[in-house]
Amino acid sequence: MAKRITFYILLAMILGIIVGFILNRTITDPSATATITDALSILTGLFLKLIKMIIAPLVFATLMSGIAHMGDRSALGRMGVRTIGWFILAGFVSIALGLLFVNIIRPGVGLDLPLPPANEANGVAQAHFVFKDFILDLVPSSIFDALGKNAILQIVVFASFAGVAATAIGEKAAPIVRAMDSLAQLMLKITDYVMRVAPIAVFAAVTSAVTKEGLGILVTFGYFMGGFYLALLCLWGLLFTVAVVAVGTGRAKDLFRFIRAPFLIAFSTASSEAAFPRTLESLEDFGVPPRIAGFVLPLGYSFNLDGSMMYCSFATMFIAQAYGIHLSFTQQITMMLLLMVTSKGIASVPRASLVVISSTLATFHIPEAGLLLILAVDQFLDMGRTGTNVVGNAVASTLVAKWEGALEPSKPAVAV
Numbered sequence: 001m002a003k004r005i006t007f008y009i010l011l012a013m014i015l016g017i018i019v020g021f022i023l024n025r026t027i028t029d030p031s032a033t034a035t036i037t038d039a040l041s042i043l044t045g046l047f048l049k050l051i052k053m054i055i056a057p058l059v060f061a062t063l064m065s066g067i068a069h070m071g072d073r074s075a076l077g078r079m080g081v082r083t084i085g086w087f088i089l090a091g092f093v094s095i096a097l098g099l100l101f102v103n104i105i106r107p108g109v110g111l112d113l114p115l116p117p118a119n120e121a122n123g124v125a126q127a128h129f130v131f132k133d134f135i136l137d138l139v140p141s142s143i144f145d146a147l148g149k150n151a152i153l154q155i156v157v158f159a160s161f162a163g164v165a166a167t168a169i170g171e172k173a174a175p176i177v178r179a180m181d182s183l184a185q186l187m188l189k190i191t192d193y194v195m196r197v198a199p200i201a202v203f204a205a206v207t208s209a210v211t212k213e214g215l216g217i218l219v220t221f222g223y224f225m226g227g228f229y230l231a232l233l234c235l236w237g238l239l240f241t242v243a244v245v246a247v248g249t250g251r252a253k254d255l256f257r258f259i260r261a262p263f264l265i266a267f268s269t270a271s272s273e274a275a276f277p278r279t280l281e282s283l284e285d286f287g288v289p290p291r292i293a294g295f296v297l298p299l300g301y302s303f304n305l306d307g308s309m310m311y312c313s314f315a316t317m318f319i320a321q322a323y324g325i326h327l328s329f330t331q332q333i334t335m336m337l338l339l340m341v342t343s344k345g346i347a348s349v350p351r352a353s354l355v356v357i358s359s360t361l362a363t364f365h366i367p368e369a370g371l372l373l374i375l376a377v378d379q380f381l382d383m384g385r386t387g388t389n390v391v392g393n394a395v396a397s398t399l400v401a402k403w404e405g406a407l408e409p410s411k412p413a414v415a416v
Contacts, residue, residue: 020210066291067163
């Protein structure tokens with residue numbers, strides 16, 4: 001099944017590019033283009049809603065069940081420290097790589113754009129990191145409210161309490177734990193059904209993006225996009241190297257084969273949520289125990305967005321270069337520390353990377369209207385950074401499983 005899904009997704013991406021290019025070249029009426037893209041967005045929107053209806057119960061069931069099966073509550077604390085420690089290190093490396101490549105390639109140098117009026121809008125809603133609100137928002141006022149909003153961090157907090165409590169009361173909680181095991185399996189089976197329509201959603205998403213922007217935009221912003229994807233390739237290489245050091249070359253290759261399908265889903269739809277259930281299933285097939293994958297992945301979707309963090313530093317510096325604004329080494333280090341915090345605080349905001357970039361531009365007195373420079377190609381860049389987030393979280397889950405001495409053999413029949 002995994003092999004067929006991968007093939008159909010690749011085919012859908014290719015067909016989407018071809019159809020989108022034809023529509024972009026033949027339709028000259030903007031209203032007709034808008035009608036087509038709106039119609040295609042229905043297919044993509046339905047798929048993403050199908051995925052969202054799975055995520056909350058899946059995260060809750062796998063995490064609570066996993067913690068309850070640990071038995072040893074000290075193991076939860078140890079695993080949490082290791083997970084967050086890796087997230088912090090990976091975040092610093094991602095942001096630093098973005099700064100390194102943008103300073104070497106310098107894609108914005110030479111544009112020499114005039115500074116816009118200070119009050120010119122950039123079209124992105126403003127949101128700023130408030131530490132107090134971030135901490136208070138970690139705890140749900142109601143678990144049902146958190147489940148209804150797909151508030152992953154809040155679900156993680158409640159599920160962690162529920163799992164620890166189930167361990168404490170022992171046999172009395174056995175029926176609930178078995179129910180959570182069954183719920184997790186039920187959600188994964190529903191995921192299998194939903195994934196059958198993934199190629200259709202991928203086709204619609206790619207067709208819509210190419211119809212709206214055209215392939216010509218890739219030429220116009222080719223140097224900027226090429227530089228960013230080169231930085232992503234370097235990050236992928238580092239992540240693969242880490243996996244090789246941790247589990248060996250053979251198993252590292254297996255890991256990247258296992259997550260090929262969720263990576264393509266994330267890349268083509270530019271949605272981390274769309275890839276979450278399949279990533280969880282792929283990691284379990286690879287040998288990461290459900291209790292570990294169910295704990296690391298939800299945290300990773302808020303704290304380990306490697307591709308998004310790299311993009312924030314790369315894009316911010318690109319805009320500064322385009323306006324001829326020089327940022328010193330000290331300022332760039334300050335930016336790196338700032339992005340480490342702000343990229344966590346608004347992870348649930350729609351188009352979060354753009355919001356983070358907007359607030360960072362304001363902090364360093366770079367015209368926020370410069371964000372308009374990258375809006376046209378943001379969809380194509382979002383595909384790369386979202387796919388990278390999946391790779392980063394898969395490697396993180398594997399590392400934690402290895403450190404816990406819990407990594408199991410892969411399922412050979414699934415490793416395609």
